[in-house]
Amino acid sequence: MKLWKKIVLALAIVFLILQLIRPEKNIGNSSAHNITQHFNVPPGVQMILQRSCYDCHSNTTIYPWYAEVQPAGWFLAKHIRDGKRGLNFDEYTSYRLMKQYRRFKDIIDQVGSDEMPLPSYLIIHRDSKLNSTQKNELIQWCTAMQDSMKANYPADSLQRRPQR
Numbered sequence: 017m018k019l020w021k022k023i024v025l026a027l028a029i030v031f032l033i034l035q036l037i038r039p040e041k042n043i044g045n046s047s048a049h050n051i052t053q054h055f056n057v058p059p060g061v062q063m064i065l066q067r068s069c070y071d072c073h074s075n076t077t078i079y080p081w082y083a084e085v086q087p088a089g090w091f092l093a094k095h096i097r098d099g100k101r102g103l104n105f106d107e108y109t110s111y112r113l114m115k116q117y118r119r120f121k122d123i124i125d126q127v128g129s130d131e132m133p134l135p136s137y138l139i140i141h142r143d144s145k146l147n148s149t150q151k152n153e154l155i156q157w158c159t160a161m162q163d164s165m166k167a168n169y170p171a172d173s174l175q176r177r178p179q180r
């Protein structure tokens with residue numbers, strides 16, 4: 017066999033072996049603590065969150081076909097794991113009040129500076145890109161949620177005490 021044929025064959029075998037290592041899917045786990053349990057999420061905002069954020073920040077991802085091809089599936093799994101660790105709309109109401117309050121601020125910052133949704137995700141999920149109307153809608157909603165928390169809870173349950 018020619019050398020280049022051996023190399024191609026070896027690469028093909030490695031690729032096939034990679035396919036056997038499949039990350040666990042993020043599908044259909046509990047949403048008992050979904051943000052809608054405690055917060056008023058109007059349909060427009062809900063649509064934005066589901067279309068642009070839930071794939072990485074909820075317990076249910078809608079997977080593209082290439083998630084079945086490794087190593088692409090591993091990269092997706094890592095984004096989902098990291099995204100959920102910081103912010104999971106299906107766990108939101110289980111967070112301490114302070115964290116719930118702060119995450120609204122984080123969303124405003126991340127969306128306002130175009131850091132979220134992740135740019136690499138938008139290359140393929142073009143529909144998930146937020147236009148300025150949608151960004152404003154999301155930011156105004158987060159501000160309103162923070163205001164309602166401020167009205168309903170004592171200030172020291174929402175803010176970390178200043179360090180002395």
Ligand code: HEC
Nearest residue numbers: 068069071072095098099102103122123126132133134137
């Ligand atoms: C393709 C996956 C993906 C999508 C879609 C996505 N995110 Fe993220 N998000 C991440 C990852 C990964 C991180 C963690 C980044 C890091 O640790 O550097 C993150 C972090 C965040 C954080 C910071 C959390 C913290 O720990 O401080 C916020 C807030 C956030 N995302 C909001 C959003 C919002 C709002 C949307 C929808 C408009 C969105 N994200 C869409 C993957 C995603």
